[in-house]
Amino acid sequence: MTSPATGALNGDVTGPTSKLTSHGGFVNERENRDAGHVRAVSRATRIVTALAEHPYPLGIVELAQFVRLSPASVHRILGTLVSVGWVEQNSRTAKYRLGMHAIGIGSVGMVTNPVLHDARMYLSRLAEWSGHDAVLSTLVGVKAVQLSRVAGAHTEFIEFEPGHPQPAYAMADGKLLLSYMPYEQRRNLYENDGLRRFTPNTITDPDAMEAEFSRIQEQGYAVDNFERFDTGRGIAAPVLDADRRPIAAMLCLGKIEPDRDAEIIQQLLSLAREMSERLRAAGDLPASALDIAMPETDSGH
Template sequence: MSPLATGRQQSNGKAGDNSGTDAVPQREERDYTVRAVQRVCAILNLLQESIDGVPLPVLAAETGLPKSSAFRYLWTLENHRYVERDPDTGLFRLGLGFVGMQSRHLEVLRERARPWLEHLRDEHDESANLGLLDGDRIIYLDIVESKRGVRLAAKRGDRDPLHSTALGKAIAAHMDTDRVKELLEQSGMEQRTPNTITNIDTYLDELAKVRRVGYAVDNGENELDGRCVAVPILGTRLPAAVSLSAPSARFTVQDVERAAAALQHVAEQLGTTHGSDDVPSGG
């Protein structure tokens, strides 16, 4: 983020003296810096340089702010989703409010994920998906559809609820609990099928299970005859996940664990800075 520039205003000089010598134009320097904005920029600049997050004492020391003042700035930015606090470590990092501004990061992720999605599709013969949290819903950034005549697949750009999808669960499991509650209250937790979780506490219990096993499952919760398994892409600044989806009659509960292992491998590659050397050529 660029530092706030200092504004300058130039005043025009008038005619010279009686000797005919032109007067030198006068420059009047004015500082238009807004102190509060300058402090916000300093905080955001520091956070964007960190992947894991920054503790409050370090942030206060680096920006020259008292801890109480730094906390008030962070609290305000958190309310507007530009900053988030890890509930376990207490570290502050950039929040989801910047996701819509990171179009280049999204495109890079999509480009890197495409061959992996094709590999997943060919290996499992089912639809592979790349999803991102956008507001209180999941948006499909990319989809590689199964080649089978009967398949379960959304379309790129489609949006689905956070609470009823495996992609949503995988992403929400690694978010701040209060933020998850806020999103669920905002979305309303519509009952898409008889299997949909519509209670916040039950959903939070489900997220605890996701964290424990390392993957999320949608068992006919978004589409009655569908099943989906998803794994979060950690190590990026984007709330994203990859998944495999199929008709439940063909994609059995026994298939889930094998699919989850494959998705975890893909997510690990996409979550690293440069990926690995064994990126598939696609299919």
């Protein structure tokens, strides 16, 4: 007898089956099965994202806390992710990190993605005009991650390379992108990660952080005043899609003198708007930087 899963893979698709529930209604078994598959993919994505957010390997209990699933569920999903090469386990510590297969896929995307291809031109213009580093960033969970960077003539961040996650709430590009998030998603930042202090200017109070997000939304750009680094500050503007959701953030980073803020803000807004219009005209818009799976809880199933 052919199993439902095997039959589907072999093209043996029959009509949906239903069964009577205890409440007298009918439930479609195929719809339930499909919903379960979607939920499993969503959970696996959240686990991969959590591993990408953290610069060190994580154990099952740590991962379960970050993604709000039971350790049993996380263990099962990790087994599948390890088997396909997306995740690797350290045999000595038993902790998990992103696998080489996932890293390879990401590297291919860095070359083929239209946003990164077009961004280089705009970042080069910003770096040449300002003398400071120009960066394109996105969110990975609640961390800001550089996608592309062009060093300015006065660069101060040689070690600040693409792929290194930074606490989004302490940087202009990260704050900008977080400000577009629904509050329910930002609340996970406050409850799970907390607002750690990096400099005397880091915002560590959730209410003050929410006020900052409101200010960013009103003005259309974000500024960090030495909130992550004592040696530099940043200004960021959004690259928006047709629905005015952020695709990415364009960041000017360095020892920016406050008397240059106004002109840098105008230049950033202009370049980000020009890049948005170019992508829309090409009809090749990627998903918003905010399109991430929401946390859920489970009972170990």
